Amino acid sequence: MEALLHSYLLLAASPEELAQDTYLNCEQKNQYYNITAAILSGNSYTVLQELDQHASIPSEINESSIINSLSKLADELVIQDNKLSLLFSIASLQTFIQNNYTGPSTPINSLEILFDIESNDAKIKSLLNETLVSSLTVAGQTSYGLVDHPVLLIFSLLLLERLTNQQTLFNTVLDDTPIPTISKDKDNYLLNIAHWWRARALMTHISLLAEPSGHQPSIAASILESIDLVHSISSSLPTDTPENLKKKLYVIYYLENTKCSLIINTEHLCLPSLIKVKKLTNFKFVLTGARAKRTKFQQTAHSGLIILAESFENMAKKSNITDSNTVEQTPENFDLNSDLLLEKPFFESIGSEPLDEQIVKKQKANISGDEGLLDDKILPLAIRQENIPRELQVLDPNNQPKLSDYDEIQLLLRLYTIRQTTPAKDPLVEEELSAIVSRILYxxxxxxxxxxxRSLWERSIIETAKAKTIERGLLQMQSLVEELGLKISTRLVPQNVDETGSSEVRMKYIHQLPFLARWDLDAMLAEKYMSLGVLRSAVEIYERLEMACEAALCYAAVGEESQAEQILLKRIKNHPRDARAYSILGDIKQDPALWEKAWEIGKYVNAKNSLGRYYYKPPKNSGVTQDFSLALKHLNDSLRQYTLNFETWYFYGCIGLECGKMQLAAEAFSRCVSLDDTNAMAWSNLSAAYVNQGKLKEAFSCLNRATRTDSQKNWRIWENYMIVAFKLREWDEVLLSCKKLIDINKDRAGEGAIDLPIVEKLVEILVSSDYPKDDETKLTYFQKSCIDFICNQLPAVITNNGRIWRVISKVELWRNKPWNALDCYEKAFRAQSHNPDLEINEDVWNDTIDSCEELIAAYESLGEREGRHGKGSFVCKDWKYKSRSTIKSLMSRGKNNWDGTEGWERLVEMRSQI
Incomplete structure (x- = not known):
């Protein structure tokens, strides 16, 4: 019974689903059932009111004493009833989230519930709250100062630490991250449920900080990267449990795994989980193009991006029993009310594009070498109409079917992944994001x-970057901030939705989407004001939120460093343990002493990162010289404190390469590719470290990965790959990289893109074996590819390099095609004889004589051989005439300048021998 109850809690199922469960209806409804029903109804705070034990208030209130008092209470509850303690930890976390992230506020005083305190003792309550907020500090980063009910999050974390038998992260300095072990044994399902809720609580804790740091990100990621977490829970459920419920557990697991990667800035790990959850829900969607009208007076539709999507029928039907009750409980969606723009683009039907234009686009796509349907991308992309899945082609683009909630969350998580992995304000990326949001909203x-x-919020972020939609965007953002109903005393937008009973709906998917706290929404609104130049309004919001560091950064961004310094100095005076404030002040003043102070008081990793950059490239007026050793030391300190920072590992490795510490560089870039195995430059730099260590096979493997992940077609990576493959005699890969280099560079460098010594070596390898003389002997893959490269691709690039034509002639002779070989010799001579320096530079003249001599020798040796038309035909029947004509034309060009030279005498001798 407990496994089933906790499955409903993990899924945040509706109370109706719980009441309709036939298995639970057969069981006697006990205290655990009633508490579960209360949590699912959005009344978690009522569960906490049932606590009949309290933590004592220590005589001296400080972080250590308060945590010890709450820990003692947690220990007592776990000893008495660990199952009930797990439910209390869940209720405590859910109540904290409701009061800070979703709203509406709960009518409780958490300090009075958990501490033995009088209701009118305001001074003690204020001191307790301030101390509890300070206890949430991680690695020098203070949590948000105005967070509501911090004791609930701390109490939940302490209970979950006891329930999972894990080392506490409060009041403890740990050198190594205590990574929990997840068991797949179904008998440990309650332990794994506690682990799952602990991961959720840790992600909540991380969201209170300016950036992820400390051990919390690593622990949360390690819990959610083990699929055994779900295996043990699903296998412990009753045998007659619907498969749909088990399936949903796996769905939310992958969604939360993606969310965790986004929160801790390892967003490049999101794609595998997104692909798995897409297959699990059988979600069909694709990004493609369609003609659309965007304005009221537009006569001709123009191309635009659209998401075609349809949920699997069963998932859509069973996604939410309470759908009918949620229609009215949504934020107000403001109309655009534009005299020019339509409320949403009006798309023409998919497939109405003229046939001739489709053919042109198809040819272009084939030239670029792209597949028609790119399904392994963050957004599956259909380049051409025929590549759109059949079930999506029939959809009406202006009236697409309702998606299931889980599929909508998938789209939002893909939106966040794209935003964190692409350049800001890229017009094409903004169009992709807009297509995602439109599919959910409309x-x-x-x-x-x-x-x-959340979709309205993301639409507002996009719209506030455009002049014609900025008004609606800002109004919508302000409305959503007020919609939470948290800490709002004056409303600018009238409230027209009753919040009563809405907490259940608001909490349903909060653990599958990245957290956005009420202060985060306000801070983003302030950022928008700042980007628009409305500095005063932005600063007012930051001051109201008591975000001194953000206000200082706001002033520094517009060049008012002195005002920023004053704000930070005031912050440091009032909060002397705020390491982030010290570090930001150090960034503004470029003062290493301030960074050292930030590290001393809180092990703040960004302070060490700043010190590393400072000693790697000191300011010109600082009087400090570049010091690689000191820069590496500071970066090492930062990475020992927080190991998941890709940028710091990358910088660490680059310095290692620059100063010749190849073992250090190899270790750094190995960590980089473990965090993001799609980063081509990290793989390439790792290969460079291995090459310098003499580990060519390892370097070759790394470059192979780099070429497969290099979406930018970096020619340097392919050149390095070719060189290493050449040293290892991997001729197939040498050939591949040589082809790729020419494809990348031919438009820019022409025939300069051809690496001639490499091509000559490939030809030497090719002609070292006999060409097959019968149909039974087949060419090898290398021989086929090399022949195609030499005889078909190279001639399309060459303009005036005779040496390359002579290389091609060798292959044509090897293929028993002497007529083609002779043609190559003729082209080689023409390329050389057309040199404009022929009549003024004797070296060019002598080179042309050499080319002429080779052509005459080719005429003589190949002219009378059997031609392309078989017996009775010749390669060049009048080879003697052509030989004399060639020599005569060259003599006529050089007579005035080179008569009597050694080259001239060679020409005369050649003429006499014919």
Missing amino acids: QNGSKNWTIFS
């Missing part, structure tokens, strides 16, 4: 509050 049917409000 559909009929019921809407979940969390998903709908």
